Amino acid sequence: MIQVTAKILEKEEVAPDHYRLALDAPLISKDASPGQFIHVNITSQYMPLLRRPFSIHRITPFGIEILFRIVGTGTKLLSEKRQGDELDIIGPLGHGFSIKNNAFTAILVAGGVGVAPLFALAERLRQFTEVRILIGSKTKTGVICLEKFEALGIDVQVATDDGSLGIKGVATDLLEDFLATSASPQLPIYGCGPMPMLRILSEIAHLYSSPCQISLEANMACGVGACLGCVAKIANPHSPSHFEYKRVCVDGPVFDAREILWR
Amino acid sequence: MQTIEPDISVNIGKLKLKNPVLCASGCFGYGQEYAELVDLSMLGGIILKGITLKERHGNPMPRIVETSAGMLNSVGLQNMGLSRFLREKLPLLSNIPTNVIANICGETPEEYATIAKELSNKDSIAALEINISCPNVSHGGMLFGQDMMLTFEVVNLVRKQTSLPLIVKLSPNVTDIASIARAAVDGGADAVSLINTLLGMAMNIKTKKPRLANITGGLSGPAIKPVALRMVWEVCKAINVPVIGQGGIMTWEDSLEFLLVGATAVCIGTANFVNPKASMEIVQGIKDYMKQHKMIELKAIRM
Ligand SMILES: Cc1cc2nc3c(=O)[nH]c(=O)nc-3n(C[C@H](O)[C@H](O)[C@H](O)COP(=O)(O)OP(=O)(O)OC[C@H]3O[C@@H](n4cnc5c(N)ncnc54)[C@H](O)[C@@H]3O)c2cc1C
Ligand SMILES: Cc1cc2nc3c(=O)[nH]c(=O)nc-3n(C[C@H](O)[C@H](O)[C@H](O)COP(=O)(O)O)c2cc1C
Ligand code: FES
Numbered sequence: 001m002i003q004v005t006a007k008i009l010e011k012e013e014v015a016p017d018h019y020r021l022a023l024d025a026p027l028i029s030k031d032a033s034p035g036q037f038i039h040v041n042i043t044s045q046y047m048p049l050l051r052r053p054f055s056i057h058r059i060t061p062f063g064i065e066i067l068f069r070i071v072g073t074g075t076k077l078l079s080e081k082r083q084g085d086e087l088d089i090i091g092p093l094g095h096g097f098s099i100k101n102n103a104f105t106a107i108l109v110a111g112g113v114g115v116a117p118l119f120a121l122a123e124r125l126r127q128f129t130e131v132r133i134l135i136g137s138k139t140k141t142g143v144i145c146l147e148k149f150e151a152l153g154i155d156v157q158v159a160t161d162d163g164s165l166g167i168k169g170v171a172t173d174l175l176e177d178f179l180a181t182s183a184s185p186q187l188p189i190y191g192c193g194p195m196p197m198l199r200i201l202s203e204i205a206h207l208y209s210s211p212c213q214i215s216l217e218a219n220m221a222c223g224v225g226a227c228l229g230c231v232a233k234i235a236n237p238h239s240p241s242h243f244e245y246k247r248v249c250v251d252g253p254v255f256d257a258r259e260i261l262w263r
Numbered sequence: 264m265q266t267i268e269p270d271i272s273v274n275i276g277k278l279k280l281k282n283p284v285l286c287a288s289g290c291f292g293y294g295q296e297y298a299e300l301v302d303l304s305m306l307g308g309i310i311l312k313g314i315t316l317k318e319r320h321g322n323p324m325p326r327i328v329e330t331s332a333g334m335l336n337s338v339g340l341q342n343m344g345l346s347r348f349l350r351e352k353l354p355l356l357s358n359i360p361t362n363v364i365a366n367i368c369g370e371t372p373e374e375y376a377t378i379a380k381e382l383s384n385k386d387s388i389a390a391l392e393i394n395i396s397c398p399n400v401s402h403g404g405m406l407f408g409q410d411m412m413l414t415f416e417v418v419n420l421v422r423k424q425t426s427l428p429l430i431v432k433l434s435p436n437v438t439d440i441a442s443i444a445r446a447a448v449d450g451g452a453d454a455v456s457l458i459n460t461l462l463g464m465a466m467n468i469k470t471k472k473p474r475l476a477n478i479t480g481g482l483s484g485p486a487i488k489p490v491a492l493r494m495v496w497e498v499c500k501a502i503n504v505p506v507i508g509q510g511g512i513m514t515w516e517d518s519l520e521f522l523l524v525g526a527t528a529v530c531i532g533t534a535n536f537v538n539p540k541a542s543m544e545i546v547q548g549i550k551d552y553m554k555q556h557k558m559i560e561l562k563a564i565r566m
């Protein structure tokens with residue numbers, strides 16, 4: 001983990017309100033692994049005050065890329081940065097996906113901008129296994145990175161709430177269909193997206209006894225495990241109350257789906 | 264002409280700090296979390312996350328929301344409790360190349376005393392900060408810091424258990440902070456630190472629900488600096504022991520404001536989240552300012 005000033009090498013509007021930034025940060029990329037994130041200081045003013053976390057979307061020898069959606073003040077300001085501008089970032093942070101080299105097809109499930117970390121993961125997994133990604137979004141314009149996954153030779157399926165692209169439904173519908181018809185059992189699943197989606201994903205994975213890793217989100221302050229602001233409720237049989245709050249920023253953001261207590 | 268390196272060391276009771284900059288409790292973990300980003304040896308000291316007698320899970324999520332130039336937190340003193348702290352964290356503290364101050368919180372005066380006793384005579388703990396000001400717990404915490412008699416009682420009981428320098432952390436959520444500060448000094452405090460967070464709240468206008476699961480939380484960051492400064496000024500006038508000022512300090516200029524109204528040292532809290540190097544930059548900023556104005560002692564700042 002280091003704090004560096006990284007130049008924006010490329011900026012691309014990948015879809016309405018969705019941007020990709022390539023950052024010159026070789027010292028971060030050399031240690032980065034899929035599922036980790038960076039903590040970005042968007043402005044030196046006090047509004048917004050805190051850094052904003054973004055998953056590492058791509059890891060290259062020159063640096064890293066992030067992919068984000070505008071949801072509020074911070075992401076709006078970030079979208080107004082230009083190529084050549086500099087960003088104060090800390091990374092790589094957190095505990096990413098654990099990647100096991102086995103022969104099974106890996107199934108990636110993304111909700112909306114949840115595709116962001118899954119692209120770095122796909123690039124890594126692709127080196128030794130078959131990868132399939134199921135992308136869900138409200139509507140066609142929110143389905144991002146489709147061509148990029150296809151260019152990697154990855155099988156992509158899409159679901160949209162309004163049926164404007166792919167099937168009408170959600171990404172977890174695609175997953176259920178796939179698992180129900182698949183001959184091979186216990187395919188490893190990797191998910192990122194909104195909490196309600198991840199919850200359903202975990203239930204499906206449990207049903208099919210598939211190992212499932214999911215990347216959680218939480219409001220963060222420090223990003224390094226110091227403030228305890230970003231916790232998730234995790235099962236702990238050794239605790240009298242059978243749970244503990246673990247920090248999403250260091251113990252996660254990627255957790256084994258079985259560990260998470262959803263209520 | 265050779266420039267003389269200014270002496271910026273300060274004393275908090277019998278504890279000598281190489282400079283007046285500390286990292287605040289709850290904002291710097293146990294030091295290790297920031298070790299890759301911050302040269303800890305440059306700091307005057309660090310204050311650990313609050314320790315309670317028993318393990319505390321803390322409050323449900325969301326625990327943090329950002330507000331105008333500040334943040335609300337309702338962490339609720341999540342910590343592993345005294346016995347696990349002694350087993351798991353204490354041994355790591357000897358690697359920290361600066362003064363380590365433990366922050367303690369109890370539900371009863373006796374709990375404070377028990378924790379204080381256990382943490383005394385530990386080589387790696389240089390002082391105790393008694394937290395009578397945590398706004399996010401339902402028993403103890405801030406309730407003690409809102410009452411002169413209880414403040415006196417807690418401090419007095421702890422004083423009898425330890426010879427470590429005692430810092431009492433005061434709550435801003437009171438009508439007359441100077442009188443609480445006096446009660447702390449009467450009870451045996453070697454120093455006071457203030458302010459802890461201001462009780463606050465934020466609503467989500469879409470869901471019409473509070474933005475924190477705990478409904479209320481403690482406000483910190485630049486938004487609280489003027490309130491903090493006013494209270495530090497009031498307390499400095501009222502007592503004769505060192506005052507550690509904090510609340511919204513982001514830069515060395517902010518820290519000078521606190522030193523100017525009489526604070527002996529400052530704590531850096533929320534600023535660490537924004538810029539982990541803030542505390543180091545503040546130490547350097549104070550030194551540079553003194554060199555530029557040809558000051559050789561910290562107290563010259565006030566003249
Ligand atoms: C580990 C991690 C990785 C992330 N990776 C990505 C990514 O790759 N791409 C991306 O677009 N976003 C990502 N996010 C979410 C991103 O951090 C938030 O969208 C961003 O912080 C919002 O900032 P803002 O100032 O624009 O919005 P704010 O004004 O702070 O908030 C606007 C709205 O967004 C919600 N929000 C704020 N922070 C978060 C959050 N952390 N998670 C969920 N909702 C939030 C708020 O509740 C509010 O409704 C990630 C979050 C985490 C914790
Ligand atoms: C996330 C968070 C956790 C905190 N935890 C503690 C704590 O455990 N004990 C304590 O005495 N103060 C705690 N504080 C208060 C800080 O130490 C500090 O007094 C306060 O935040 C004001 O300073 P600042 O504006 O520079 O952050 C906490 C503050 C924050 C933001
Ligand atoms: S954001 Fe501070 S502990 Fe995770």
